[in-house]
Amino acid sequence: xxREINEHTxxxxxxxxxxxxxxxxxxxxxxxxxxxHGHYSPGGGFQGGVIxxxxxxxxxxxxxxxxxxxxxPVTVNALFxxxxxxxxxxxxxxxxxxxxxxxxxSALDRLLPLGEIEWHSFGIFLVELGVGFTVxxxxxxxxxxxxxxxxxxxxx
Amino acid sequence: MIWQxxxxxxxxxxxxxxxxxxLKDLLGASxxxxxxxxxxxxxxAEMGAVDVAFTEATVGAGVSTIFFIAAILKTTRWSKD
Numbered sequence: 001x002x003r004e005i006n007e008h009t010x011x012x013x014x015x016x017x018x019x020x021x022x023x024x025x026x027x028x029x030x031x032x033x034x035x036x037h038g039h040y041s042p043g044g045g046f047q048g049g050v051i052x053x054x055x056x057x058x059x060x061x062x063x064x065x066x067x068x069x070x071x072x073p074v075t076v077n078a079l080f081x082x083x084x085x086x087x088x089x090x091x092x093x094x095x096x097x098x099x100x101x102x103x104x105x106s107a108l109d110r111l112l113p114l115g116e117i118e119w120h121s122f123g124i125f126l127v128e129l130g131v132g133f134t135v136x137x138x139x140x141x142x143x144x145x146x147x148x149x150x151x152x153x154x155x156x
Numbered sequence: 157m158i159w160q161x162x163x164x165x166x167x168x169x170x171x172x173x174x175x176x177x178x179l180k181d182l183l184g185a186s187x188x189x190x191x192x193x194x195x196x197x198x199x200x201a202e203m204g205a206v207d208v209a210f211t212e213a214t215v216g217a218g219v220s221t222i223f224f225i226a227a228i229l230k231t232t233r234w235s236k237d
Contacts, residue, residue, distance in 0.1 A: 046215075
């Protein structure tokens, strides 16, 4: 992995490349932490999704748009965007289908009896996950389009 | 809530806003706008709205500054008026 990155961007600053390569996994881990702990601590799907997207934006700034598109291809990015929205709407509609209101998580207890309080916690976690996916891919797509003038071939 | 700290941060926020409006260099203005967002984040965290402060820190100070800089590098750096 590291040798491929060095071949693609020969002649750029070693310090920035190395530090970004070390930082990106920890930024992604922090983003996942913020999403997963969103329902009982500050943070949530939106903030965690922005942090996850910022990791890929950092990769695109420090290396190239091509490198960030290698680790997050355009089709996978679009898939994440739609998957997040589908998770959000799917959880809401599923709650309505099993007899509750839209996004009424306690109704999901009839589908899988875990307890109504547990479903309140787990349902908001699923919704936060969907929000996080959609926000992450939207932020990455915004940066790709802004920095390349809509062509999405080469960055700044 | 400490009102002296609130007043200090609010003064800095107003100064940053005035600097953003009056600066001719767009790159500098976007950087000062990032400082403005971070000061708003400090103000909200100090007032107890930690969730709003978190959103402001990630979106306002983090990603939107990057978006401004990416947009400015596709145009010219100095404002024409």
